[in-house]
Every structure is written in structure tokens, then in C-alpha cells.
Amino acid sequence: MSSLLKITDLHVSVADTPILKGVNLEIRQGEIHALMGPNGSGKSTLAYALAGHPNYSVTSGTIEIDGVNITELEADERARLGMFLAFQYPVVIPGVKVADFIRHAISNIRNPDRKEGEGLVGMREFRKEIKSRMEELGMDVEFARRYLNDGFSGGEKKRMEILQMAMLQPKFAILDETDSGLDSDAVRVVSEGLAKLSGPEMGVLIITHHERLLEFNPPQYTHVMLGGRIVETGDASLAHDLHANGYAAIRERHPEAAADNAQAEAAAV
């Protein structure tokens, strides 16, 4: 049975300001969903809330994986249940080597009951695995010895996110603008990388403004977010349409959400 990520009437506030106002979404393992929407509509907020960021508080509604309510779980517990977020802005961790970090992370994920200091994934098999994954993503193996995201270019950071995803093999992956700020070569590498990794074992939510990532990873569903709600859902052609024609028509069809969004955008400036 394929797993199900189910989001029901989700309301999320940041610093007491309501941002998400009732999001409903179901993603099955093996499916690809695109999430689009203008700036400030709440896409990243949804991504953080799903991953369990402590500053994004769920005021009502639920997040479930296979019927288990994970709304109150810490980020690490969710990760162990198969949740993964590729960050829009990956965080720099000085002095922590990529390889050490990933080895620790996959050990926790693959062996959730391990005692501290025990049960680390074997060094030799780990090296082999990370090396082949890096090669697939066209990454210099030297990166494994570098400090996590420290001094990385935008493209290198995004590739590092995909590498982590490849190593952690999550059930549900959310990619928050993994393709933005990259040159076209880098977008291609990341898109192909994702295409290789996704499959029947992974449900993917792709947050994007661009078409390239979706070309390589055609979505079965496209959702449009506006003013903290998902206002429309369609198939891949909706994504094409939005790319070609923008959000004017959507705003017209959903004036209330559009007003909320305009307010949020104004507040953000």
C-alpha cells in the first residue's frame, strides 16, 4: 500500500499572524504535485509547517501520514517518518563536514532506534553510496569533505539539497523553489536528478515559478495558492497556463483570496 500524506483544513500562524487559512491537500507516494502561486501566497509557509519548523504554529487542522497525526511532532521525528524539505534557502553550518552530517542523518533515518554512538552506517558502504550519488548529480566528490553549504554557490547549495534527498530517500519530498536562482545548466542537472530519484516510492510537492523542473517531472496535479489557500487544482496544463498567462485570471476568479494576498505582499515589503 502506498503511503498517504493528508493535510486537512490547515491553519498556520507566524508570530501570531495567520498565514495559511485552511489548506487541504492529499499526496500519495508515487505522485508529483506542483504548487504554484504569486509571492507571499504562503507556499514556503506550507513547506515549513509540513517539515515542523517551530516558528510556524498550526492553530487548527491536521497533518497526517497514513492516518497518524504528525501535527505535534518535532522536525526530526517527522524526518524519521519520511518527510523531507529541500530548502529554498539552505542553511550554512560552519565546521560541519557534509559527509559527517549526512552519515549521521541517514543513520538516524534508517535505524531510528539506534543508541547514540552506535549503529552508524558503516564507513565503507557509506562512502560508496555517497560517491555514486554525487556522481549521478554531477557533483565533485570533494564536496563531501567541505563544510555544509559554507561558501557554496547558489547552484551548489541546491544540488546539496538534492543529494541529501537522494541519501535520505524520503517518502514525501517538498522542493521549495529548488530551481530558482540557478543558471539553465544547473536547473537541468537538478531536474534530471529529481527525475531519477522520484518514482513509485516518493510523493513529491514541487514549489516552482519555472517550467523546466516540471518538464522533466510532469505533475499529475497542479495546485494554485493565493492568500493562504489552495484556490484551484488542475492537471499539468494548469501549470502551463499559469506560466504563459500569469495569475491575473486566478485573482479575478478569487477576489477574496487575492485581497488577502495583496495585503500579505504589502506587509512583507
Place this chain on the structure above:
Amino acid sequence: MSTDVPEKADVEIGDYQYGFHDPTDNYEFKSRKGLDAEIVAQISEMKKEPEWMRQFRLDSLKIFESRPMPDWGGDMSELDFDDIYYYMKAAKEQGRSWDDVPDDIRKTYDRLGIPEAEKKYLAGVKAQYESEVVYGSLQEDLEKQGVIFTDTDSALRDHPELLREYFGKVIPPEDNKFAALNSAVWSGGSFIYVPPGVKIDFPLQAYFRINSQNMGQFERTLIIVDEGAEAHYVEGCTAPTYSSDSLHSAVVEIIVKRGGRFRYTTIQNWSNNVYNLVTKRAMAYGDSLMEWVDGNLGSKLTMKYPAIYLMEPGARGETLSIAFAGNGQHQDAGAKMVHCAPHTSSRIISKSISKDGGRSSYRGLVKVDDGADHCKSNVVCDALILDPDSKSDTYPYIEVEEQDVAIEHEASVSRIAEEQLFYLMSRGLTEEEASAMIVTGFIEPLVKELPMEYAVEMNRLIELQMEGSVG
């Protein structure tokens, strides 16, 4: 390696009680408490020292008595000079029983995987660390090359001419109150002489000859690296070192002659009752390189500012230090670089971590004498504060009497960023693991300079310190 690893709970290195005592009847000799000329003379007599040393001690005592307590640095109001034994000579087998060692210290040793013999030494159960057999052949090798590596008391007996020439020359007793105290009552410490051109390619460790003479309250270390010679000395230990003595005041004097290279690495982790007030200074001559690598954990108050005097053109000095201040601890540490000659350069990298209400201060001085043109100095100090109860402050002093110099100073204070924690946790690390990883990363630039076994222990220790502390 120990196999009996205790449960994760209740081990908190910074917090252990120092509840065990030395049996008092186990000393061959023990001076009465307090300090006066009679006691100082008695110490010298017990050690059968030459007259000049006896006089040096007595003169130093006068200087100690005439100096006020420093009114800066840490709080020393609880330090009572009259309540201290200044000299104790242990009987052959020091008799603290293993059963007297508090459980939590033993557990910590086990968790760090400290070998049995070493554990007993650290806990004060054994006065002598059984290393002679292991290191015997190395020692022989060194002797063949003319290297002298011994404790300072033996050096005074066996190499009086070297001691006469160099002892108390880098740090005279007039330097500060605690240097004067050490000069009056010193005992133990290491003496090293490396002859011209001799390069020792493995670190000389205090473990070599650890014995009751070597590690004490008032150690006195003197190291002379002759022209073109190279060496690395490592002292201390990352495991918590229990001491029933509340005051430790060491003096370390180093001379690196023309073209020589020397690195002095210290890792100290005293129990929470200890005032650790250390004076360390090196003089670096033409084209030489002197490096201090200094890690301070534990203690109640540590005041330590390793200094390098750059005496001749081409001399370079570098100090790397880490301080970890936990509950009830104040680490007042830093560095001092004095550019006495033109074309000299120095670098200070200082990192501190404060946690559970601990306080760490960086105190540093860069001084450029008149005429010392074309000097370069670079100071970087970073502080990481782990919770709102903890503190960090920075006291950088720069005194420049010369125009043509380049001095850079950067300081940063950071708290563990929520975004860093969340990022790591979203990959499946627990909050404790994530914090430990961030802290380990923070000190990594320094830890990678340590010898392998120290680096591994240091990281392990940080993990232990971080356990159960967050949340």
C-alpha cells in the same frame, strides 16, 4: 577500552561534585597551611636546591606579598591564600582509593573510553602513570639526539647550568602576583631542551613522564628550542581532572631561537572548584615560529593569556584558543602578542562557548613597540552562546606606537541560530545531536589542529557536555 558503558542519563561533566578528599596521612612531607618565608625556605630545603634557587624563591615571596590582587578578570574573592597547602610531597603510592572517586567521574571516564591506567591517574588514585615501558624506546631515541625531556626539579639537579641561564628570564617574578607566587613555591612541571637543528616529528607528551612531581598546583615549565630546532609539546587531557587543590597557578616559559619552530598544546579540564591562574609566555627570535594551542574546559575560574614576544625580524606568533564555560564557570582567556621588532607577524584565533549560565571572556592585547614597523597582526574572536543565562564578553586591547603596521581585528558573538537547528533536525537529527554538531563545527578549525586522539576526545566531550542540555 572500557566495555562497561553506563546509561546515557545523569552524566554531566561540568556539574560533578568534588566530594572526595585526600587522606592526609599519606604524605612523606606536607607543609603547614599558609605561606611565609619559613615555609618557602623549607620547600627549597626539602628539595635540596642550590642557594640561588632558595634566594630566588624568597625574593619572589616578597614580590608576591607586596602586590595587590588584580582588580580585573574574574572574581577571586573566595580565594584564601592562608587556607592552602603550598607543598606536599606524596608518599610513593598515593593512597586515594578508587572507591572514593565519585560515580559520575568514573562514568565520564568510561564514556570517554579512557584507558584503565590513565583513569586511575586522572582521578588521583595512582600517582604514577605507567607509561615508562611504552615510551622507553622513544625516550632513548631523544637522548641520543641530545634532547633533554625531564621534570623541572630533576632538571635543576641534573642541568644546573641551563636552569641558571634561562629560569625566570622569560617571566620574572615581578611580572605579576601569580607569577611571583609560582616562583616562590613552584614544584614539578616539564623541562625540555632541543639542541640546534634537531627536529622532533612526534608530539612530546606530558604522559611520557607523568608522576607525582610532574603535575601539581604550582608547575613550572621551561622549554628551550635552540636554533633551527623543531618540536611540539602536548600537555593535559580532555577528561575532567579532579583536584582537591583549589588553586592552580602554573608558569610556562618558552624560548624559541632563530629559525626554530615550536608548538605548545594544552587541553585542560579541571574540576569545578579550581582557580586556574596561569602565566604563559614565549620569546620568539629571528625567523622563528611559536604557536600556542590552548583549550580550556572546566574550573571555577581560568585566567590565562598565553603571550608571545616577537623579539627579532621574521618572528611569527600564533595563538589558537577554545574556552568552554559551563554552569558556575568563568573562562577569562585570550592572548598577548608583543611586536618588539620590525617585520614580525602574529595571529590570534579565539573561540568560546558559554552554556548553562557560564561566562567566557576574551581578553587580548596586541602591542607594537616604537620602531617595530611593517608588523602584521590579525585577531579573530568568535563567541557562541548557547542559552539566555550564559554570557560572553570581549576585551581587545591594541597599543601601537608605530605608524607602518597592519592590524586587523574581528569579533563576532552568535547564538545557536534556530534556522541551523531546524535545518539539521529536518534531516533527522535530534535537538541535542543538532546542537552538538553546531558546537563541534564551531570549534572544528581548532580541533583539527590537535593531535588525533585529543581531537577525538574533544569532540566526544563536547557531545557529552551538550547532552540533555537543550530544550
